[in-house]
Each structure stands twice: as structure tokens, then as C-alpha cells.
Amino acid sequence: xxxxxxxxxxxxxxxxxxxxSEDVTPRRTSxxxxxxxxxxxxxxxxxxxxxxxxxVSADRPTAQRHxxxxxPGPEGVSPDTPGVIRGVVRFDGTPPxxxxxxxxxxxCKHETGTVLKENLVVNDGLVQYAYVFVSGGLKDQDFPAxxxxxxxxxxxxxxxxxxxxxxxxxxxxxxxxDDTLHNVNWPDGNKMQPxxxxxxxxxxxxxxxxxxxxxxxxxxxxxxxxxxxHPYHQVTGFDGSFTLPEIAPGKYQVSLWxxxxxxxxxxxxxxxxxxxxxxxxxxxxxxxxxxRGRGR
Numbered sequence: 001x002x003x004x005x006x007x008x009x010x011x012x013x014x015x016x017x018x019x020x021s022e023d024v025t026p027r028r029t030s031x032x033x034x035x036x037x038x039x040x041x042x043x044x045x046x047x048x049x050x051x052x053x054x055x056v057s058a059d060r061p062t063a064q065r066h067x068x069x070x071x072p073g074p075e076g077v078s079p080d081t082p083g084v085i086r087g088v089v090r091f092d093g094t095p096p097x098x099x100x101x102x103x104x105x106x107x108c109k110h111e112t113g114t115v116l117k118e119n120l121v122v123n124d125g126l127v128q129y130a131y132v133f134v135s136g137g138l139k140d141q142d143f144p145a146x147x148x149x150x151x152x153x154x155x156x157x158x159x160x161x162x163x164x165x166x167x168x169x170x171x172x173x174x175x176x177x178d179d180t181l182h183n184v185n186w187p188d189g190n191k192m193q194p195x196x197x198x199x200x201x202x203x204x205x206x207x208x209x210x211x212x213x214x215x216x217x218x219x220x221x222x223x224x225x226x227x228x229x230h231p232y233h234q235v236t237g238f239d240g241s242f243t244l245p246e247i248a249p250g251k252y253q254v255s256l257w258x259x260x261x262x263x264x265x266x267x268x269x270x271x272x273x274x275x276x277x278x279x280x281x282x283x284x285x286x287x288x289x290x291x292r293g294r295g296r
Contacts, residue, residue: 065283066268073275082246083272085232085254087280089130089240095122096286101158101220107180107195108157108218118162120260126240127258127284129163131209131226133233134244135267136253143230145169149201152213152223154182154193159213159223161235163259168207168229173199183216186225190216209257224259249274256282 073081098116121128149171153160157178166172176182176193184191184200191200204227215221226233234242251271261284270278 067281067283068268068270069279069281070271070273071277071279072273077275079249079274081275082248083275084243084246084277085134085252085270085272085280086243086277087132087241087282089127089132089236089242089256089258089282089284091122091125091127092283092285095120103157103218103220105157105180105218107178109179115156115158118259120258121162123238123240126236126238127282128236128238128240129161129259130236130240130242130282130284131163131165131233131257132236132242132244132280132282133165133209133226133228133255133257134230134247134252135255136269137251138230138232141230143167146231147171149173151175151199152225153177154215154221157182157215157218157221159215159221161223163224163226163235165226165228165233165235166204167231167233168204168227170203172202172204172225174202174213175199181217182221184213185216186213187211210259226257247272254280256284258284 073083098118098120101115101117103115118129145167147170150164150166151173152164153175155177157180164172174184174193176195176197179195181195182193184193186202189202193200206227207229208225208227211225211227213223213225226235232244232247234244236242249272251269253267253269255267268280270280272278
């Protein structure tokens with residue numbers, strides 16, 4: 001009898017041990033599917049890699065996330081028909097208050113008396129001046145550079161627009177529309193530009209993100225240039241939206257950069273269907289703090 005009681009106690013202990021060692025690791029979540037389109041929701045920590053196949057587990061803190069909707073092309077479309085990548089950049093929560101710039105120099109004229117910093121511009125929850133670009137999947141294709149120059153102007157002692165993008169080999173024209181002297185300072189040069197002077201013409205032969213332009217005479221002035229070796233890139237407008245040029249069907253990586261938050265923190269991998277669309281909604285928040293990538 002004593003021997004049977006001993007065996008019973010051992011059995012109870014084994015059962016309790018198995019129960020306590022059950023796997024409670026959070027499960028990875030995946031996307032749902034609706035008629036005519038596929039939607040995927042993902043979250044990412046800065047510098048993490050993402051794909052449309054899954055999402056980071058919900059117990060990990062996230063700074064940025066994105067949603068992907070795939071819209072197939074028409075029935076019977078040719079398999080080599082180009083598709084489109086478009087979307088919007090949204091800010092989650094209450095954005096930081098924009099700080100006022102004290103402009104107090106001769107020749108600096110403004111239609112309004114208040115000038116605000118542009119390192120993060122959010123209009124009704126939509127992020128302006130975000131740079132969205134294809135960062136992978138194009139392989140070794142060559143793209144001819146546009147001949148039409150991109151203009152970066154100086155108006156009211158402010159660079160405008162605050163973020164611009166060009167393709168390698170495409171000319172950048174830096175203008176001075178003010179009635180005062182400016183000093184154009186960028187990583188590869190430093191030139192004085194008097195009022196009424198001809199535009200500075202600058203070209204780049206390699207890609208780079210977040211090249212800073214500033215003025216030593218008016219230290220609050222700054223702008224950022226983003227350069228790609230292809231045309232599949234754009235800076236978001238007032239409504240936070242972007243639409244890249246038509247692109248061949250296939251898998252690509254798409255990256256997001258903003259001045260205030262860390263470069264390339266969110267890099268979804270998407271697959272463009274023949275003749276269809278991929279709609280990406282990027283979400284950023286004040287958790288996405290990181291060192292600004294100025295580039296060279």
C-alpha cells in the first residue's frame with residue numbers, strides 16, 4: 001500500500017509539471033482577406049525587417065507600423081502590365097507642437113508674422129514632407145535621368161519646399177528669391193548667393209537620403225534633399241499622400257524617411273500585381289524618436 005501511495009504522488013507531480021510548462025508565447029498575427037483585395041497589418045520596431053507575411057507579436061513595443069492593401073488588376077490582364085504603389089503617411093496620437101522661428105533679418109519678408117519649424121508637419125493627422133521610396137527589388141536596372149530640374153528656392157529666409165527629391169543625374173537648381181544675401185551650405189559645397197544671382201546647379205551621381213542644405217547667415221534655414229537612382233520615389237504633400245510611377249509587377253521593398261524620426265525605420269515588402277495597385281498606409285508616432293539621418 002505504501003508503495004502504491006508513492007507511485008500516486010509521483011504521477012500527480014508529473015501532471016502538475018506538464019501543466020505549468022505549457023507554452024504561453026504570444027502568437028504571430030497575420031492578415032485578413034476581403035473580396036477583391038488583400039489587406040495586411042504589420043508593426044515594427046526601428047531597424048526591424050518586415051514582410052507582408054506576418055506581424056511582430058503584440059507584446060513588443062512598436063514605434064511605427066503599416067497597413068497594406070493589394071488591389072488586383074482587371075481579369076485577363078497581361079502578366080507584364082505595370083502596377084502602381086501609392087498610399088498615405090499618418091501620425092498616430094497628438095503630434096508635438098511646432099516651435100516658432102524668430103526671423104529678424106533685413107530682406108526676410110513673410111505674408112504672415114508667424115513662421116514655424118518644418119521638421120514635422122502634420123495636417124489633420126496626415127504627415128507632410130515624408131519621403132517614400134522603393135529601396136529594394138529593382139535589381140540592376142538603369143533609369144534615364146529627367147532633364148527637367150528640381151527647384152529648391154529661398155523665400156522669406158526659408159528654404160522651400162522643406163524636403164525635395166531628385167534622381168541621380170537630374171539637375172537641382174538652388175534659387176535665391178529674396179532681397180538679401182544667402183549662403184548655400186551643403187556637404188559638398190559652400191557658396192554665397194546674392195539677391196538676383198543665377199541659380200546654383202548641382203547634380204548627384206549616387207543615391208543618398210537626407211542631405212542637409214542650410215544658410216550660415218540665417219541659421220534657422222534648412223532643407224533636405226533625397227536622391228534615388230530611379231524614379232520610384234516621392235515626398236508627401238499637404239494631404240500626406242504619395243503615388244509612385246507605374247512599376248513592373250514583382251516584389252519590392254518600400255522605405256519611409258522623415259526628418260524628425262529615424263531613417264528607414266519601416267520597410268514593408270510588397271508584391272505589385274499585374275495591372276493592379278498596392279496601397280500602403282504608414283503610421284508614425286512620437287515613439288519613433290531616433291537620430292536624424294542627414295546623409296552626404
